[in-house]
Amino acid sequence: MTIAALIVAAGRGQRAGTPGPKQWQPLGGRRVIDWTLDAFRATPLIDRILVVLHTDDLGLLPDSPDFEVTTGGDTRAGSVRNGLEYLAANGGDVTHVLIHDVARCCITPAHIAQIAARVQTGDTPGVAPALAVTDALWIGADGQVAGTQDRSGLYRAQTPQAFDFAAILDAHRAHPGGGADDVEVARVAGLAVSIVEGDESNLKITHPPDFTRAEKILRDQMDIRIGSGFDVHRFGAGDHVMLCGVAVPHERGLQGHSDADVGMHALTDAIYGGLAMGDIGRHFPPSDPQWKGAESHIFLRHAVNLAAEHGFKINNIDVTLICERPKITPHSTAMRAALAEITGVTVDRISVKATTSERLGFTGREEGIAAQAAVTLVKTCA
Ligand SMILES: Nc1ccn([C@@H]2O[C@H](COP(=O)(O)OP(=O)(O)OP(=O)(O)O)[C@@H](O)[C@H]2O)c(=O)n1
Numbered sequence: 042m043t044i045a046a047l048i049v050a051a052g053r054g055q056r057a058g059t060p061g062p063k064q065w066q067p068l069g070g071r072r073v074i075d076w077t078l079d080a081f082r083a084t085p086l087i088d089r090i091l092v093v094l095h096t097d098d099l100g101l102l103p104d105s106p107d108f109e110v111t112t113g114g115d116t117r118a119g120s121v122r123n124g125l126e127y128l129a130a131n132g133g134d135v136t137h138v139l140i141h142d143v144a145r146c147c148i149t150p151a152h153i154a155q156i157a158a159r160v161q162t163g164d165t166p167g168v169a170p171a172l173a174v175t176d177a178l179w180i181g182a183d184g185q186v187a188g189t190q191d192r193s194g195l196y197r198a199q200t201p202q203a204f205d206f207a208a209i210l211d212a213h214r215a216h217p218g219g220g221a222d223d224v225e226v227a228r229v230a231g232l233a234v235s236i237v238e239g240d241e242s243n244l245k246i247t248h249p250p251d252f253t254r255a256e257k258i259l260r261d262q263m264d265i266r267i268g269s270g271f272d273v274h275r276f277g278a279g280d281h282v283m284l285c286g287v288a289v290p291h292e293r294g295l296q297g298h299s300d301a302d303v304g305m306h307a308l309t310d311a312i313y314g315g316l317a318m319g320d321i322g323r324h325f326p327p328s329d330p331q332w333k334g335a336e337s338h339i340f341l342r343h344a345v346n347l348a349a350e351h352g353f354k355i356n357n358i359d360v361t362l363i364c365e366r367p368k369i370t371p372h373s374t375a376m377r378a379a380l381a382e383i384t385g386v387t388v389d390r391i392s393v394k395a396t397t398s399e400r401l402g403f404t405g406r407e408e409g410i411a412a413q414a415a416v417t418l419v420k421t422c423a
């Protein structure tokens with residue numbers, strides 16, 4: 042079974058009142074489209090992501106192994122049709138498709154997963170989220186109420202709308218004019234569509250005030266954590282110390298069960314701390330002989346992967362090494378690069394700095410090196 046997400050993003054956003062199409066506008070520090078894409082990327086049930094772009098916009102989305110791109114049509118339905126034809130022609134193994142408006146950028150991975158899981162059961166060819174209308178409905182004419190409308194049984198449709206792939210492809214081919222949405226096309230073709238509960242937060246940015254609403258929703262969905270770590274290793278025999286992944290020549294080494302990289306250990310603990318998932322000793326017990334002499338990047342990689350598994354990105358890293366000697370500054374660029382390679386964080390978001398303790402205490406007496414680290418972890422959608 043292969044589930045594809047088809048994100049239509051070829052519209053011009055005429056009603057949004059922005060200088061360019063709404064999907065490229067900044068929202069909470071990123072672009073609207075980036076939020077939408079990340080929600081689908083973070084949904085494990087989604088196997089493929091296809092973005093349908095206007096030909097004028099092709100250069101605006103950098104190439105990524107996470108998604109494919111094709112071009113759209115003059116209408117939303119035309120863009121959906123192009124996307125479906127692309128999926129049919131490229132790979133051909135798609136069994137289900139979730140069709141989504143790029144402008145619904147507050148969609149959550151949990152909601153996507155619920156819809157994908159339902160269509161995957163095969164008990165219905167179509168599944169779509171919607172909210173029952175709760176306001177009274179009027180018919181207006183010339184600014185006057187000209188009539189009323191019974192609201193019972195009426196719903197406000199949202200996306201993603203999920204379908205059996207072959208069935209919705211046939212439906213769009215049979216009805217090239219399309220409809221307001223893909224549920225309308227499916228229904229004209231005789232396909233049953235089940236309703237799942239929609240989400241008030243899953244708004245479609247349409248008019249200028251919607252940007253402010255969407256930004257507030259995204260901010261409320263964010264989970265921002267700060268983690269801190271601290272470690273100490275004692276000097277012993279040796280001719281170098283391992284610090285933040287770099288072998289720094291010194292007349293002594295650091296003692297420890299592993300390679301005693303005190304900086305990397307502090308950083309690893311900071312990540313575990315931000316996740317509230319214990320510490321390095323819990324994940325790699327010193328009593329376990331398999332970690333004797335282990336290179337510390339193993340620990341750091343474990344913490345980084347754990348963060349990713351729980352949906353967190355490491356936003357920035359700040360490590361402070363506390364020692365009289367060796368001098369750290371000549372090696373800090375190499376240390377930042379080593380940490381960047383392991384964590385995937387760009388070097389401009391990694392700081393490695395040092396301080397002495399003014400010859401006071403154990404670091405001042407050069408009995409060992411201490412390190413502390415801070416990280417921020419950010420989960421962008423619930
Ligand atoms: N030719 C089109 C028209 C619309 N869409 C997409 O369909 C979704 C829903 O459409 P809408 O909110 O109406 O977006 P726009 O067409 O961009 O906006 P407007 O109608 O205000 O111009 C959006 O994600 C939009 O990018 C598309 O892919 N191709």
Ligand SMILES: C[C@](O)(CO)[C@H](O)COP(=O)(O)O
Pocket residue numbers: 117142197198199200221222223245
């Ligand atoms: C598909 C849709 O989002 C369902 O509510 C909606 O119909 C698209 O909006 P448009 O403004 O009509 O393109």
